[in-house]
Amino acid sequence: MAEQPTGLRSWIFTTDHKKIGVMYLVTALVFFVVGLLLAAVMRTENLDMARKTIIIGPYLYNVFFTIHGAAMVLFWMIPVLLGFFANYMIPLMIGAHDVAFPRLNALSYWFYVGSGLIAVCGLILPGRLDIGWTGYAPYSLVGGANTAFYVFAVHLLGASSISGAVNFITTIITLRAPGMTWGRLNLTVWGLLGAFIIQLVGVPVLAAAVTLLLFDKYLGTSFYNAFKGGNPLLYEHLFWFYGHPAVYVVALPVFGIVSDIIATFARKKIFGYTSMVIAIMLITVVGFETWVHHLFVAGTLNWSRVVFMWATIFIGVPTGIKIFNWLATLHKGSIELTAPMLYALGFISLFTIGGVTGVANGLVGFDISVHDTHWIVAHFHYVLAISMSMLIMGGIYYWFPKFTGKMYNEKLAKFAFWLTLIGAMVAFFPQFIIGYDGIPRRYWKLPVEYTPHMRIAAIFSYIAIIGFFLTLYNFLHSAMKGKPASSNPWNSKSLEWQIPSPPPFYNFEKIPVITEGPYEYGKPEGEAPKGH
Amino acid sequence: MQRIVLGVISALFVLLTPLTAFAQEKLHDPAAGWYSHFNLWLIISIVIYLVVTIPLIYFPFKYRRKKTNQDGAYIQGNTALEILWIVIPIIITLLLGVQSWALFTEYRTVPKDAFEAKSVAFMYGFEMTSPEGITTMNELRVPVGPVKMNLTSKDVIHDFAIPHFRVREDMLPGRTTYLWFNAKKPGEYPVFCSFYCGTGHSGMLAKVIVMEKNDYDEWVKKQKGASEAAAASPELMGKELLDKSGCTGCHSITGEVKMGPSLKGILGKKTILADDSTVTVDEAFIKEKITNPEAKRIKGFPPVMPPTQLKPGESEAISAYLKTLK
Ligand code: HEM
Ligand SMILES: [Cu+2]
Ligand SMILES: [Cu+2]
Numbered sequence: 001m002a003e004q005p006t007g008l009r010s011w012i013f014t015t016d017h018k019k020i021g022v023m024y025l026v027t028a029l030v031f032f033v034v035g036l037l038l039a040a041v042m043r044t045e046n047l048d049m050a051r052k053t054i055i056i057g058p059y060l061y062n063v064f065f066t067i068h069g070a071a072m073v074l075f076w077m078i079p080v081l082l083g084f085f086a087n088y089m090i091p092l093m094i095g096a097h098d099v100a101f102p103r104l105n106a107l108s109y110w111f112y113v114g115s116g117l118i119a120v121c122g123l124i125l126p127g128r129l130d131i132g133w134t135g136y137a138p139y140s141l142v143g144g145a146n147t148a149f150y151v152f153a154v155h156l157l158g159a160s161s162i163s164g165a166v167n168f169i170t171t172i173i174t175l176r177a178p179g180m181t182w183g184r185l186n187l188t189v190w191g192l193l194g195a196f197i198i199q200l201v202g203v204p205v206l207a208a209a210v211t212l213l214l215f216d217k218y219l220g221t222s223f224y225n226a227f228k229g230g231n232p233l234l235y236e237h238l239f240w241f242y243g244h245p246a247v248y249v250v251a252l253p254v255f256g257i258v259s260d261i262i263a264t265f266a267r268k269k270i271f272g273y274t275s276m277v278i279a280i281m282l283i284t285v286v287g288f289e290t291w292v293h294h295l296f297v298a299g300t301l302n303w304s305r306v307v308f309m310w311a312t313i314f315i316g317v318p319t320g321i322k323i324f325n326w327l328a329t330l331h332k333g334s335i336e337l338t339a340p341m342l343y344a345l346g347f348i349s350l351f352t353i354g355g356v357t358g359v360a361n362g363l364v365g366f367d368i369s370v371h372d373t374h375w376i377v378a379h380f381h382y383v384l385a386i387s388m389s390m391l392i393m394g395g396i397y398y399w400f401p402k403f404t405g406k407m408y409n410e411k412l413a414k415f416a417f418w419l420t421l422i423g424a425m426v427a428f429f430p431q432f433i434i435g436y437d438g439i440p441r442r443y444w445k446l447p448v449e450y451t452p453h454m455r456i457a458a459i460f461s462y463i464a465i466i467g468f469f470l471t472l473y474n475f476l477h478s479a480m481k482g483k484p485a486s487s488n489p490w491n492s493k494s495l496e497w498q499i500p501s502p503p504p505f506y507n508f509e510k511i512p513v514i515t516e517g518p519y520e521y522g523k524p525e526g527e528a529p530k531g532h
Numbered sequence: 533m534q535r536i537v538l539g540v541i542s543a544l545f546v547l548l549t550p551l552t553a554f555a556q557e558k559l560h561d562p563a564a565g566w567y568s569h570f571n572l573w574l575i576i577s578i579v580i581y582l583v584v585t586i587p588l589i590y591f592p593f594k595y596r597r598k599k600t601n602q603d604g605a606y607i608q609g610n611t612a613l614e615i616l617w618i619v620i621p622i623i624i625t626l627l628l629g630v631q632s633w634a635l636f637t638e639y640r641t642v643p644k645d646a647f648e649a650k651s652v653a654f655m656y657g658f659e660m661t662s663p664e665g666i667t668t669m670n671e672l673r674v675p676v677g678p679v680k681m682n683l684t685s686k687d688v689i690h691d692f693a694i695p696h697f698r699v700r701e702d703m704l705p706g707r708t709t710y711l712w713f714n715a716k717k718p719g720e721y722p723v724f725c726s727f728y729c730g731t732g733h734s735g736m737l738a739k740v741i742v743m744e745k746n747d748y749d750e751w752v753k754k755q756k757g758a759s760e761a762a763a764a765s766p767e768l769m770g771k772e773l774l775d776k777s778g779c780t781g782c783h784s785i786t787g788e789v790k791m792g793p794s795l796k797g798i799l800g801k802k803t804i805l806a807d808d809s810t811v812t813v814d815e816a817f818i819k820e821k822i823t824n825p826e827a828k829r830i831k832g833f834p835p836v837m838p839p840t841q842l843k844p845g846e847s848e849a850i851s852a853y854l855k856t857l858k
Contacts, residue, residue, distance in 0.1 A: 051735075051790060058791070059731045059834045132728050138705065139688040143730055226706025232689055233704065267597070268604030272614050297691070297726075298702045299709035302640050306633055313629055317621045323584055324617040330591040333604035337592055345588055352584045356577035363628055365635030366573060369566055369698040372691065372726045438695025440726035443734035447722070491601050522603030 015102035017087045018503065020109050022403065024083030025396070027113060029472065031075035032389070034120075036465050038068040043458040045444070049451040058444035062130040065442060067123045069133030072385060073246070074157060075116050080392055081253040082161070082199070083112065086168055086192045088403055092496035093186045095177025095514060097506045100170040104163050111160035115153045122149035132442065134243065135210065137224035137235040141217050151214045158207040165200040168192065177495075179514035186494060186518050187270065190277050191256025194284040195249040201288070202242035202249075209238035236298060240291035247384055248287040252280055254388045255322055257395040258344045260518075262326055264398070264492045265341040266333030267521040272325040279318035286315055296367045305364045312362035319355060323348060334522075338490075339413035343394020346421045347387050354383020357432070372442075375435020378428045386424040386464070390417075393471050400475070401489050405501045406482030409474050416470035423464025430457045494518035560678075561714045562639045563698040569635050576624055639699070642712040646680040653683070653690035653703040655838060656732030656791070657781035658723065666755045669775035670738035672723075675748040680712040691727035694740055702727050715742040731836040735782060735791040769846075770853025777840050785857050792833055796857045804831045818854070819847040 011019060042064050045054050056064060087105065091098055099105050122129035127146025131139055135154075140147045172193050176185075213235070215221040222228035224235050255276075263270050270276060292300060292308035326348060335341070357379040360366050370376065400408050430453035439446055446454065488497040495518060499507060516523075595604070649672060650661040660672040683692050685703040693700035697713035725736035743751065761768055774780055774795075782791035801813050806829040811817060820827060825837040 057834055058734060059836070062728075062731060062733070130731070136689065136728065139728065139730055142688060226704065232706075266595070266604050267602065269606060269608060271607065272609040275609070275614055297700050298689075299704050299707065302636075306636065309632065309636075310629060313625050314622075316625060317618065320621040321614070321617060325614075327584065327587045327591070328607075328610075328613065330587065330595065332607065333591070333595050334597040334602045335592045335595050335604075336597045341592075345592065348588055349585055352581055356573075356580055359625075359628065360573050360577075363569070363573070363632035365562075365566065365632035365639060366569055368562075368636075368639055368700060369695075371700060372693075372728075438693060438698065438700075438724070440691075440693060440724050442728040445734050522606040524606060 013106075015098075015106045016505065017091050017099050017102065017105060018403070018507075020105055021084050021087030023109055024079055024087060024112070027116065028076050028080035028084060029475075031071045031116060032080075032468075033472070035068050035071040035076060036468060038064045038071070040462065040465055042068065043454075043461045046446075046454040047451075047458050049445050049448045049454065051445050059130060060128075061444040062132075062442070063123065063128045066129045066132050067119065070119055070122075070129075070153075072389075073133060073250075074153075075112075075119060077250045077384075077388060077392075078161070078246070079112055081250060082164055082168075082192065082195060083109065085188070085253060085257065085395060086164070086196075089186075089399070089496060090168060090171060090189055090192060091175070092402075092499070092503060092507060093189050093494065093518070094172060094175060094180050095495055095508060095512050096171065096175035097508065097511070099167055100175060101167045104167050108160045108164040108167070111156045111163070115156035115160065118149055118153040118156065122146070122153065125149075134239060135213065136232075136239075137213060137216065138226070138232050140213060141224060147213055147217050151210045154210045155207060158203045161199045161203045165196040165203075168196050169200065177508075177511050177514050180495075181514075183273070184514055184517040186256065187259035187273070187276055187280075188253065188256035190280050191252040191254070194252040194280045197284055198245045198249050198252075198287065202245045205238055206242035209235055209242075212238075233295070233298060233300070236295055237291070240294040241288070244291040244294065245287040247380075248283055250384060250388055252283065254347070254391050255280065257398075258326065258347055258391060259329075260494065261340045261344040261394060261398050262329050263519045263521070264490050264494070265338055265344075266330055266335045268329055268333040269519045269521055269523075270325070271328035271331075272321070273517075273519070275321055276325055279321045282318045283315060286311060286318075290315060290362075293362055293364075293367065296364055297371045309362060309364040313359055316355065316359050316362075323352065323355075338397075339408070339410055339417060340394040340398035342414060342417050343391055343397065346417065347391040347394065350382050350387035350390070350421075350424065354379055354381075354387060358383055369438060370435050372440055373435035374431040374439055374441050374446075377441045378431035378435060381424075381428045381431075386420075386428070389468070390420055390424070393417075393420075393468070396475065398490075399496075400478065401485030402496060402501050402503070404479045404482070405485060406478055407485040407489065408478040408482060412470060412474045416467045416474065418467075419470065420464050420467030423460045423462075423467055425460075427457050427460035427464055430454065492518075493520055560638075560643065561716070562635065563696075563713065565635045565638055566698045569631055572631060573628060576628070639711075642680045642710070643678045646678040646712055647674055648680045648682065649674060650682045651684075651692055651703070652686055653692070653725065653729075653736075654686040654778060655688065655730055656725070656736040656836075657778040658690075658692070658725075658736075658738045659776070659778075660738070662752070664752050664756075666752065667776065669778060670723075670781055671741065672738070673741045673743055673748060673751055674715055675745045676715055676718060676742055677745075678712060678714050680710060683709045683711070688729050689727050690725045690729050690736065693724045693726035694721055695724070696721040700726050715740070718742045718744055718747075731834055732782065732791055737781075766845075766849040766852040767856055768853075770849035770851070773846055773850055774853065782837065792837060793830060795854055798857075799851065799855050805829060806831050806835075815848065815851045818851050822847060822850070 041056060045056050045061055047054060129145050129150055131145050135150050172189060212223040216224050222230040224230045224232050226232055259270055289311040290308055292304055293312045296305055361379060397408055397413055434450055434453055485501060487501045648663055652659045657670050659667060659669060661667050681692060683701055683703040685705045687705060690703040691700055692703055694713060699711045699713045701709050701711040719742055721740045723738040723740055725733060783795045784790050785795055787794045787796045798813050802810050803813055804810055822840050822842060825839055829835050
């Protein structure tokens with residue numbers, strides 16, 4: 001075993017997957033805080049719809065939602081899941097000493113930091129990014145934004161994502177402990193695998209799309225310039241070819257974490273494990289066939305809109321299977337409502353609202369009326385933004401004793417959960433009403449009659465944001481001053497809980513031999529399981 | 533179990549039958565079709581939400597853990613149940629999808645007798661042209677009946693959305709897109725730009741004014757007379773220019789502050805610039821402001837006013853008109 005360095009150098013030069021994981025977590029949380037603060041300012045600007053600046057005015061409002069969206073999706077959700085959870089949990093769950101390419105792993109992290117710094121420049125330096133997190137051409141070409149910030153941030157992040165994907169796919173395929181068959185993997189690992197496959201296929205396309213932006217803006221080419229033979233729709237197509245699957249990059253690992261939390265706290269085998277895995281893989285593949293729903297009113301060919309409607313709404317089927325399997329897992333379980341479990345259940349209730357409204361957006365005839373309206377903003381905050389950020393909090397709580405060796409404050413955790421849940425449930429609902437009325441999103445000011453709606457939205461957003469901040473305080477405080485936790489406080493059967501907390505440098509003194517799956521709760525001695 | 537599965541499946545197929553009828557019926561009003569589509573979706577969604585949330589809340593109480601480390605029942609799965617919740621969502625998806633497809637076809641099939649107008653978007657406004665060739669800014673007049681809009685853009689991507697008629701379609705530079713709606717009742721209906729296009733996006737508003745056929749014809753006649761009169765008088769030409777060049781998208785002539793300051797009574801007024809110096813607004817200042825707005829920015833407003841190229845005499849005409857606004 002190599003010697004363990006200590007101090008700051010031990011972090012900067014580390015290639016240990018656990019340390020890299022923790023660095024991802026801390027960095028991603030910083031971006032989460034930035035995103036939340038920007039959201040709080042936007043909501044304050046929404047308090048009164050008279051066309052008067054409250055604090056930021058129209059230009060900065062546009063900059064804020066751009067950086068808010070980018071920070072939240074690209075620098076918070078994806079890195080916390082594919083950086084922190086993947087790094088920390090995959091080797092522990094499959095029974096490995098580390099990832100396949102530890103140095104590449106460290107490089108991925110530093111690319112991510114570099115990309116984040118460029119994005120921050122896009123917020124504070126002149127030529128601020130006001131192009132939306134989507135960076136749509138031609139506006140990103142002709143407007144005042146320094147689009148290069150956007151392009152280089154995406155490039156570096158892309159390099160980070162691709163090397164991460166290569167690394168973890170290899171790790172999962174080659175470094176599983178003896179006896180760790182595909183059928184014995186945690187669903188978190190399956191979800192992450194799906195996400196990494198999407199990253200590997202999708203990110204290069206995004207990188208190409210933004211590279212052409214760079215050429216058009218600074219080198220005089222005209223890929224997207226309609227007046228010189230280019231086509232602005234090309235950018236939208238290329239962007240969403242990755243942009244839509246990107247939501248599954250977030251969703252699939254989240255689905256996995258929900259499954260792990262539910263199995264542990266219901267002390268029950270996951271219902272329909274095989275169908276869960278099939279659902280994950282179906283979503284991975286079909287997720288690439290739906291992107292045109294983002295171009296349902298973009299002058300695309302009529303027949304293509306119908307084809308992509310079918311693909312989009314059929315994704316609802318595997319997603320539905322997962323929800324019903326979770327409910328069936330709860331059935332006849334032995335349920336303990338700890339904070340992580342509350343987050344998992346809260347996730348399902350928020351996600352279902354987002355899910356049914358998502359089917360609506362996928363229905364091409366329905367979408368014409370709500371496309372690019374506040375309905376969409378409400379939908380994606382329920383289905384992805386808030387629900388999944390909350391679930392991530394649950395996931396951090398769940399593994400908190402594992403990676404810190406300390407226990408968090410359960411009372412505060414539950415209190416903050418309810419604040420966030422109630423805040424989020426109410427905060428985004430008025431936007432469904434505004435969107436039903438057809439009012440577009442990305443508007444600095446809406447028509448004045450929506451002032452009451454947006455005041456409710458603002459107040460409950462503040463509540464949700466305070467809830468998140470309390471949660472972050474709980475993490476910070478407990479990591480420093482929490483009571484020591486035992487190595488397996490939940491008495492889970494999953495492999496990562498069978499080693500000390502925090503895990504030693506090389507995780508396993510000896511690579512374990514696996515004899516059963518992670519969810520075998522209540523297995524009667526020597527008896528074959530019921531069903532199947 | 534199998535019998536239940538079969539029962540549910542056949543019940544859902546019975547539900548599908550009225551749908552084929554729907555697909556054949558021509559509604560000739562996509563907006564009306566949209567509401568029935570919405571209602572079907574809403575009912576299904578509420579049912580799904582209850583089916584999920586009730587057990588989600590009930591199970592944790594019913595199956596509360598009683599002893600530490602007590603395990604739940606050992607169940608792997610249940611094939612019949614799993615098939616049930618594959619098949620039912622598929623049927624629901626088909627149901628909604630077929631209805632949506634029919635509605636979409638309706639949305640994209642323009643009736644032959646539609647009134648055909650055109651709109652060209654720019655940062656930040658809509659130039660509208662009637663079939664008679666009358667051009668207006670941010671205001672479209674149409675007679676009662678089906679209306680087809682041909683849409684395009686001068687600069688970036690915009691969108692033409694009329695929430696009341698439940699239609700929208702993006703406006704792309706370099707190509708023409710379309711939408712249609714059935715304008716049944718006279719009235720004023722707001723139009724929004726629904727594709728993010730920059731700082732002025734949320735101020736990019738317009739309206740569609742639906743008129744009885746007679747009123748519309750009369751309006752057309754009056755407009756033709758008016759543009760002849762405008763050619764003779766600089767004030768009228770200035771008023772038209774202000775509309776045509778998109779100024780009124782950002783500036784009111786009534787004193788109301790929109791994206792930019794109101795132009796009412798502006799000549800002779802003292803204005804504070806971004807560098808805190810003061811200037812008196814005169815013809816020269818207005819000319820410079822129009823052709824090179826960067827040079828002198830007004831304090832307290834976003835720097836979004838775009839430059840406009842003018843023909844000789846046009847700036848003077850605008851100033852002449854602005855003088856009449858006291
Ligand atoms: C309480 C927390 C949050 C609040 C109050 C909030 C609020 C907002 C607001 C006001 C907008 C701009 C809407 C518009 O004018 O069009 C927005 C956009 C957005 N939000 Fe959030 N948000 C929150 C959390 C999140 C999270 C956790 C994510 C993570 C994915 C997220 C992702 C986005 C995205 C992608 C956009 C679109 C940006 C764009 O249009 O380019 N938000 N949010
Ligand atoms: Cu999508
Ligand atoms: Cu716009």
